[in-house]
Amino acid sequence: MSGTTLAHSAHQPEVNYLNHTKTLKSWLFTLDHKRIGLMYLGAVALAFLAGGILALLVRIELLAPGQTIMGPDAYNQSFTLHAVLMIFAFIIPAVPAVMGNFVLPIQLGAKDVAFPRLNLASFYIYLLGGVIVLSALFVGRIDGGWTFYAPYSERVGDSILFVTLGVFVMGFSSILTGLNFIVTVHKMRAPGLTWTRLPLFVWSIYSTSIVQVLATPVIGITMVLLFLERALKIGIFDPALGGDPVLFQHFFWFYSHPAVYIMILPAFGIVSDLMGTFSRHQVSGYKFVALSSVAIAFLGFMVWGHHMFVSGQSATSSIVFSLITYLIGIPTGVKVLNWVTTMYRGSIWLQTPMLYALAFLFTFSIGGFTGIMLGVLAIDVHLHDTYFVVAHFHYVMMGGNVIAALGGLHYWWPKMTGRMFNETAGRVAAALVFIGFNLTFFPQFIMGSQGMPRRYYDYLPEFQGMHQLSTYGSWVLAAGLFLILGYLLWSLVKGERATANPWGALTLEWTHASSPPDMHNFHDTPVVTRGPYDYHLAPELFVTSPGGDGAAEQVHPTETKA
Amino acid sequence: MAQTTVAALESQDHHAHPAHLQHHFVSSEQQFDAAKMGMWLFLITEILLFSGMFVAYTVYRVWHPEVFELSAELLDWKLGGLNTLVLLLSSFTVAYGINRIQHNDRKGLIINLVITLLCAATFMVVKYFEYTGKFAVGIFPGGGFAPTGVYHGHELSHFDVPYASQFFSIYYVMTGIHGVHVLVGMGIFVWLLVKAIRGRFSSEYYTPVELSGLYWHLVDIIWIFLFPLLYLI
Amino acid sequence: MSAHGHHITPARTLVMVFAGLVFLTILTVVTSRMETGPLHVPLAIAIASFKAILVVLFFMALKYDNKVNALILSVGTLFVIVFLGITLLDTMYRGDLPNTQKGTIMDQQRAEEALKAEDPGAEAVRINRPENP
Secondary structure (H helix, E strand, O other), X not given: OOOXXXXXXXXXXXXXXXXXXXXXXXXXXXXXXXXXHHHHXXXXXXXXXXXXXXXXXXXXXXXXXXXXXXXXXXXXHHHHHHHHHHHHHHHHHHHHHHHHHHHHHHHOOOOOOOOHHHHHXXXXXXXXXHHHHHHHHHHOOOOOOOOOOOOHHHHOOOHHHHHHHHHHHHHHHHHHXXXXXXXXXXXXXXXXXXXXXXXXXXXXXXXXXXXXXXXXXXXXXXXXXXXXXXXXXXXXXXHHHOOOHHHHHHHHHHHHHHHHHHHHHHHHHHHHHHHHHHHOOXXXXXXXXXXXXXXXXXXXXXXXXXXXXXXXXXXXXXXXXXXXXXXXXXXXXXXXXXXXXXXXXXXXXXXXXXHHHHHHHHHHHHHHHHHHHHXXXXXXXXXXXXXXXXXXXXXXXXXXXXXXXXHHHHHHHXXXXXXXXXXXXXXHHHHHHHHHHHHHHHHHHHHHHOOOEOOOOOOOHHHHHHHHHHHHHHHHHHHHHHHHHHHHHHHHHHOOEOXXXXXXXXXXXXXXXXXXXXXXXXXOOXXXXXXXXXXXXXXXXXXXXXXXXXXXXXXOHHHHHO | OHHHHHHHHHHOOOOOOOOOOOOOOOOHHHHHHHHHHXXXXXXXXXXXXXXXXXXXXXXXHHHOHHHHHHHHOOOOHHHHHHHHHHHHHHHHHHHHHHHHHHOOOHXXXXXXXXXXXXXXXXXXXXXXXXXXXXXXXXOOOHHHOOOOOEEOOEEHHHHOOOOHHHHHHHHHHHHHXXXXXXXXXXXXXXXXXXXXXOOOOOOOOOHHHHHHHHHHHHHHHHHHHHHHHHHHO | OHHHOOOOOOHHHHHHHHXXXXXXXXXXXXXXXXXXXXXXXXXXXXXXXXXXXXXXXHHOOHHHOOHHHHHHHHHHHHHHHHHHHHHHHHHOOOOXXXXXXXXXXXXXXHHHHHHHHHOOOOOOXXXXXXXXX
């Protein structure tokens, strides 16, 4: 490592990317990937808040059979808007656009992404898409679920046109971000940063970007065709006009199944980084973990029909889809096993980000295994469109993506803001999120296997106990999330100042950039001489460090253990 | 990777930055490569965008081959063929224009861009006549499909069969979205022409011409497939 | 730009490629108007693909370009084939489940109308479809 390492510098730079210019204009027109990342963080957090409040309302409505707080129509609109906001405005951009934007170029040792102007444009396109979706609220009822299945989506009110147009526009944002990141990874790596020295977060964002670039155009043309179906009655999807509604589902899921991997792959990357850093250990099977992301990205394109087992598609294709779905279990299993073996004989440091990584391992594994169950043809016919699917989906999306994203947010918070959050509050919140999440969604597996259909406003009295548990769980979860919001905002004002590398990590954003980073990230282009988790090659981390909270002293045993 | 590294190291000891070089790149070469790779990625998003329509076409053609063959008779292969040749010529002039500017022949670039624009305009004019000719006899996309009368010697009542409207819906959507791409391409070429006349391009810097050329060739390739699929078979 | 190592496709090559493309366009029109039986569709698609390859290799200069761009194009094309192929796996075998119908609602309506025309007096002719769809 060159002598310029900042690992132990306790002082913060006077001028950094946050304060070098202060006008509103300097933020709105910034080309700095870090500022764009923070603006995405704000926008995405708002979408998460709105979607979350809708989810709470839906859960409260389901506290008892019959009407509790809203009528069936308001209920339908609530869950539709919850899904649209959470999927298109929150989860898809959450990790790539927030953490990918902030961290990826620094981890590559680059000054910025390859196309900074395109990057800013994709942020505003995202905002525009969000505004269009929300404007649907003023047009009429939002109905039809987030899947917009034809022919129902051709019969409901015109507000669905705004939702689909908004999704179309946000798709462009997603494409441009993905395109930007792929080129950045290929062309902007620092000297010495070979493909096998890339942090696993970079690998996962790279795989995600491939999916974004390849899949998103198809949702674009699907939305255009749906639009034309309504406007001109072109009869591609509507059976009353001679069209084929199952074809719509093919089009929709050709995007939306890979989109599930847009949501989960970045989470894999965060967890890989957290496992390596907080175990003070080389991530075992680095190449397998890296390439399994790419494998998942590619295999993910060939399994979309497992959403359509009961749609009337041919049995031939159902069987093929089911078989390929099992294959996805292989690269995913490779990852989970390697995360576990990374911790084995590591020096595990149970800070808040690592707590989320461990929670992820538990919840995602449940989500993954139930996914394989749903990929089994015969079982899916029984479980299709029940709460089992809802629970599986949330275990993967919330238990997978959101919990990992929270881990990543806590991990990179000191780098983004230059402040430490309160560790005790962090641990309490992590526990609340974990308990609340499982309490909310585990009962839904049981209900679903007993036949409670998803999306229903009303239900039989025997399901009430489970529904109540689920609703109470959602309150615990909400308490945890609001606690996080509270102490993170508090840390901005009163938080302890962060050192350059409070976690003792080895990737470039920690070793070569201050907290918060300089506006051009680095003073000199870093030269990389070791892998991202080569703790045995990083003796400077194990000397007593000034500042921090003793991370370096705690990790000392790694050297002697090995 | 090796190239990037070498480029990065080399750049540290020469500080002559050309005007077009952005601060976060270490060399013109890196900037050019990045831009070109970005363009290729954009092109595959275009290919996948059109793939949806090709899938719809194939599915309906496999289901109703006789309807598609019958309906294709109403499309004039002469006009389609003319448009194919026009687009091929425009692709050639774009490629040749890049060749000219690589030899630092600015005038050659301008002439080729003008020919390209003329070809694109010709394509759109022919398309306009094709569309209006069909609208006049009630061949509309989708719900409005009600062919009546005689069209180029074809008694249209024979063509009003189930799924013929699907053929024409697909025809209008595919050629319509392709036409939008041609219009966008024309806008880009006007912009390039203005920059070329102002002397912004040289053998040292012609990235926008090269990237726009890639886009235009893709538009051409889409038409290369649309022509036989819709007009001939 | 040769100082930077950019390949310049010679004008002669471009002209020859253009001539080839014009020839193939004429060829595809001619063959489509001949009686080629089962080769009718495959031949047209083969010629179109060949033309596309010519444009990609020479006009777009992929032959001389960085290999990563060729990889990008191949991956994009591969996924078009995946999209098309797997969708056809459904649509070509549609109705291979015993409890589904092959045709659409419109086909069924037409079949019903044909049946009604045969026997106008019959009550409630309905094929596998609820009364008011």
